[in-house]
Amino acid sequence: xxxxxxxxxxxxxxxxxxxxxxxxxxxxxxxxxxxxxxxxxxxxxxxxxxxxxxxxxxxxxxxxxxxxxxxxxxxxxxxxxxxxxxxxxxxxxxxxxxxxxxxxxxxxxxxxxxxxxxxxxxxxxxxxxxxxxxxxxxxxxxxxxxxxxxxxxxxxxxxxxxxxxxxxxxxxxxxxxxxxxxxxxxxxxxxxxxxxxxxxxxxxxxxxxxxxxxxxxxxxxxxxxxxxxxxxxxxxxxxxxxxxxxxxxxxxxxxxxxxxxxxxxxxxxxxxxxxxxxxxxxxxxxxxxxxxxxxxxxxxxxxxxxxxxxxxxxxxxxxxxxxxxxxxxxxxxxxxxxxxxxxxxxxxxxxxxxxxxxxxxxxxxxxxxxxxxxxxxxxxxxxxxxxxxxxxxxxxxxxxxxxxxxxxxxxxxxxxxxxxxxxxxxxxxxxxxxxxxxxxxxxxxxxxxxxxxxxxxxxxxxxxxxxxxxxxxxxxxxxxxxxxxxxxxxxxxxxxxxxxxxxxxxxxxxxxxxxxxxxxxxxxxxxxxxxxxxxxxxxxxxxxxxxxxxxxxxxxxxxxxxxxxxxxxxxxxxxxxxxxxxxxxxxxxxxxxxxxxxxxxxxxxxxxxxxxxxxxxxxxxxxxxxxxxxxxxxxxxxxxxxxxxxxxxxxxxxxxxxxxxxxxxxxxxx
Amino acid sequence: xxxxxxxxxxxxxxxxxxxxxxxxxxxxxxxxxxxxxxxxxxxxxxxxxxxxxxxxxxxxxxxxxxxxxxxxxxxxxxxxxxxxxxxxxxxxxxxxxxxxxxxxxxxxxxxxxxxxxxxxxxxxxxxxxxxxxxxxxxxxxxxxxxxxxxxxxxxxxxxxxxxxxxxxxxxxxxxxxxxxxxxxxxxxxxxxxxxxxxxxxxxxxxxxxxxxxxxxxxxxx
Numbered sequence: 001x002x003x004x005x006x007x008x009x010x011x012x013x014x015x016x017x018x019x020x021x022x023x024x025x026x027x028x029x030x031x032x033x034x035x036x037x038x039x040x041x042x043x044x045x046x047x048x049x050x051x052x053x054x055x056x057x058x059x060x061x062x063x064x065x066x067x068x069x070x071x072x073x074x075x076x077x078x079x080x081x082x083x084x085x086x087x088x089x090x091x092x093x094x095x096x097x098x099x100x101x102x103x104x105x106x107x108x109x110x111x112x113x114x115x116x117x118x119x120x121x122x123x124x125x126x127x128x129x130x131x132x133x134x135x136x137x138x139x140x141x142x143x144x145x146x147x148x149x150x151x152x153x154x155x156x157x158x159x160x161x162x163x164x165x166x167x168x169x170x171x172x173x174x175x176x177x178x179x180x181x182x183x184x185x186x187x188x189x190x191x192x193x194x195x196x197x198x199x200x201x202x203x204x205x206x207x208x209x210x211x212x213x214x215x216x217x218x219x220x221x222x223x224x225x226x227x228x229x230x231x232x233x234x235x236x237x238x239x240x241x242x243x244x245x246x247x248x249x250x251x252x253x254x255x256x257x258x259x260x261x262x263x264x265x266x267x268x269x270x271x272x273x274x275x276x277x278x279x280x281x282x283x284x285x286x287x288x289x290x291x292x293x294x295x296x297x298x299x300x301x302x303x304x305x306x307x308x309x310x311x312x313x314x315x316x317x318x319x320x321x322x323x324x325x326x327x328x329x330x331x332x333x334x335x336x337x338x339x340x341x342x343x344x345x346x347x348x349x350x351x352x353x354x355x356x357x358x359x360x361x362x363x364x365x366x367x368x369x370x371x372x373x374x375x376x377x378x379x380x381x382x383x384x385x386x387x388x389x390x391x392x393x394x395x396x397x398x399x400x401x402x403x404x405x406x407x408x409x410x411x412x413x414x415x416x417x418x419x420x421x422x423x424x425x426x427x428x429x430x431x432x433x434x435x436x437x438x439x440x441x442x443x444x445x446x447x448x449x450x451x452x453x454x455x456x457x458x459x460x461x462x463x464x465x466x467x468x469x470x471x472x473x474x475x476x477x478x479x480x481x482x483x484x485x486x487x488x489x490x491x492x493x494x495x496x497x498x499x500x501x502x503x504x505x506x507x508x509x510x511x512x513x514x515x516x517x518x519x520x521x522x523x524x525x526x527x528x529x530x531x532x533x534x535x536x537x538x539x540x541x542x543x544x545x546x547x548x549x550x551x552x553x554x555x556x557x558x559x560x561x562x563x564x565x566x567x568x569x570x571x572x573x574x575x576x577x578x579x580x581x582x583x584x585x586x587x588x589x590x591x592x593x594x595x596x597x598x599x600x601x602x603x604x605x606x607x608x609x610x611x612x613x614x615x616x617x618x619x620x621x622x623x624x625x626x627x628x629x630x631x632x633x634x635x636x637x638x639x640x641x642x643x644x645x646x647x648x649x650x651x652x653x654x655x656x657x658x659x660x661x662x663x664x665x666x667x668x669x670x
Numbered sequence: 671x672x673x674x675x676x677x678x679x680x681x682x683x684x685x686x687x688x689x690x691x692x693x694x695x696x697x698x699x700x701x702x703x704x705x706x707x708x709x710x711x712x713x714x715x716x717x718x719x720x721x722x723x724x725x726x727x728x729x730x731x732x733x734x735x736x737x738x739x740x741x742x743x744x745x746x747x748x749x750x751x752x753x754x755x756x757x758x759x760x761x762x763x764x765x766x767x768x769x770x771x772x773x774x775x776x777x778x779x780x781x782x783x784x785x786x787x788x789x790x791x792x793x794x795x796x797x798x799x800x801x802x803x804x805x806x807x808x809x810x811x812x813x814x815x816x817x818x819x820x821x822x823x824x825x826x827x828x829x830x831x832x833x834x835x836x837x838x839x840x841x842x843x844x845x846x847x848x849x850x851x852x853x854x855x856x857x858x859x860x861x862x863x864x865x866x867x868x869x870x871x872x873x874x875x876x877x878x879x880x881x882x883x884x885x886x887x888x889x890x891x
Contacts, residue, residue, distance in 0.1 A: 656812065656815050659811070667780065
């Protein structure tokens with residue numbers, strides 16, 4: 001019943017999209033589309049939550065659609081219910097935000113039809129239970145999000161982003177197609193139940209895992225397949241960016257989990273190592289890229305890459321533990337990964353929506369032209385600050401809990417019997433610690449440069465607080481970030497059906513029975529975390545410090561310079577900039593990873609030209625990985641270009657020659 | 671199938687291969703058309719004989735189509751086209767006859783080598799017929815590749831199609847609907863090609879493919 005109702009609701013979303021094609025120019029259409037999306041997502045969220053919390057058994061449904069001999073299979077189980085919660089929570093909040101934000105859209109006819117279709121596509125991917133339906137709705141999701149990326153297609157950067165996105169999406173779907181082909185085997189059992197029953201041979205399973213990693217990883221933004229993500233996500237309108245970054249990447253992770261944990265059987269130990277290594281590299285590279293960015297939305301998109309790396313570290317650990325039958329540790333790693341999926345969808349949506357609010361208020365995404373917004377948009381600034389603290393993994397917020405759980409799983413790794421894993425896991429742990437610290441640096445930069453100081457441009461000085469709908473969306477997410485941080489036990493408990501399903505019914509012990517809401521992931525290891533206590537301690541010490549300072553310092557007379565009200569040098573250009581904030585990191589890491597070069601041009605005395613500091617960064621992944629492929633394709637196609645201008649007789653000769661050659665081959669081969 | 675019936679079927683199918691060889695070295699357009707008519711006549715006889723031997727009556731219709739359209743209507747039409755184009759006196763320079771003949775022999779050998787091992791399950795006549803049919807198809811392609819005149823290309827295409835019909839007739843016949851539609855598509859192809867020949871002629875004063883190539887737009891090397 002909930003399954004057919006969910007499918008019906010996605011059809012409602014599609015119908016709203018169709019309606020928007022006709023009516024997008026009319027007044028009130030924006031409100032209607034986002035209002036219906038909000039309502040549908042709320043109902044879907046409620047149903048998915050009910051399914052997850054009641055730990056209901058899976059329900060299936062076969063519709064006579066799609067391939068005639070296969071039909072369209074749908075299934076609602078704990079895993080898809082959890083991801084439905086993530087998707088529809090994100091969709092609900094983004095729709096709420098868009099009720100206010102969408103009024104500023106210049107080309108609503110390019111956004112409104114595709115927005116509900118995109119939501120429907122993501123929901124359907126989670127419900128699909130056969131390879132054909134899965135790939136079909138996966139492509140549907142990719143295409144509708146592509147249309148949203150191209151919403152402002154007149155900007156040349158967006159057109160390039162859209163093209164790159166399309167190419168990478170095609171590659172990803174091709175990899176998934178091959179994965180399912182391998183899994184289904186020669187008899188073509190394409191529904192997931194048949195794939196589950198027929199365990200693939202080790203060779204085919206290994207190949208399928210690698211392909212699934214490429215296919216789902218390219219959508220999720222795993223290095224080195226991430227190149228499209230930081231271009232495409234920021235190109236869409238902000239509420240869509242929030243959905244793409246916060247939610248669609250999770251759908252991709254769902255695809256990987258579904259294939260690696262559910263459909264494939266009998267993992268080999270080094271699968272976990274592979275996923276771990278990729279996750280570690282992704283984490284550090286993502287955050288380093290983000291540090292070099294001064295475009296707020298692109299910075300956030302690179303942070304998505306980083307967080308996907310963290311999620312994959314958790315998943316890799318879970319795979320490694322599962323191969324060694326250490327199911328308790330695997331449950332811990334899986335819980336960490338799933339928790340981080342949930343958390344990232346919260347705070348990444350929050351940060352993108354906050355950026356959207358800044359964008360409508362000031363028209364600027366470039367941090368170097370923002371500043372001082374905390375005085376003009378105090379509520380947005382507060383919500384953004386909570387999101388920034390959460391993504392930087394600061395207690396008592398939710399980001400800390402999932403990263404802490406990941407570290408707990410890493411600390412259990414010495415029990416692994418394989419020596420390569422014994423060495424690899426601590427190294428990945430070090431990368432994770434590094435990236436957590438760098439992420440904090442990055443968000444000090446993002447918040448400090450954008451919201452503190454003084455406005456760096458007239459546009460920033462003219463910003464006004466955003467509307468009520470947007471603020472409601474922002475604070476809903478901020479509250480959830482805080483709640484998930486101080487009540488992690490509840491989240492862990494609601495995740496346990498998913499963990500049990502993926503982990504041979506081994507799960508973490510129930511946390512709700514622990515005193516004082518303490519999180520005790522592994523009973524015999526005495527490491528615990530209590531968000532509530534941390535919150536109380538921080539509140540108490542913060543208030544006490546503030547009172548003390550006010551009591552002793554505020555009353556004392558201060559002396560300052562006589563002019564400019566104690567604030568000399570009026571130009572806002574003298575403030576610390578994003579570039580100056582990133583400079584130490586750029587010198588330490590960027591000179592190695594990005595071959596960063598700085599050139600200072602100081603005009604000689606008497607020369608009236610301005611002094612310049614030029615920074616040059618190179619993208620190693622693009623230059624080593626993609627540029628050669630692009631060059632090879634161009635060279636090959638220009639070589640074959642001559643074939644377009646042959647004479648008719650040459651064409652005939654080519655066909656004839658090919659035919660004779662093939663026949664000869666047939667004769668000789670047998 | 672036994673004795674004489676088999677021999678006659680074999681003879682007629684072999685006759686088509688020989689006719690294809692005849693097509694290869696004709697340098698006069700009229701003679702080329704005549705030999706094509708002979709080619710089609712042999713096809714009609716071969717298919718007719720198959721119909722009689724197999725007792726498949728719809729193959730008589732196939733044979734009739736081959737006789738009426740391919741042995742009479744198309745050659746007459748091509749005759750008229752050649753006369754109206756005023757190229758009936760032109761000799762086509764057929765270079766390397768010996769080379770083409772050797773290549774053709776090789777193709778026949780190839781066709782037999784390909785077909786006989788594949789069709790071990792079929793009866794002897796169908797096997798031989800298929801081998802000959804493939805040879806006729808390959809020889810038609812060879813004709814199209816080696817000739818420069820557009821009319822010769824048309825003849826090559828039609829003889830190739832004859833090979834396909836022979837194959838279909840040998841393999842216990844294809845459904846009549848397919849047969850008729852193929853026949854009509856060939857007729858329509860003839861009409862289209864004829865119209866194109868005149869248009870090309872108007873435009874370029876020649877139906878030699880080499881001269882046409884120099885007129886192609888956007889040529890880059």
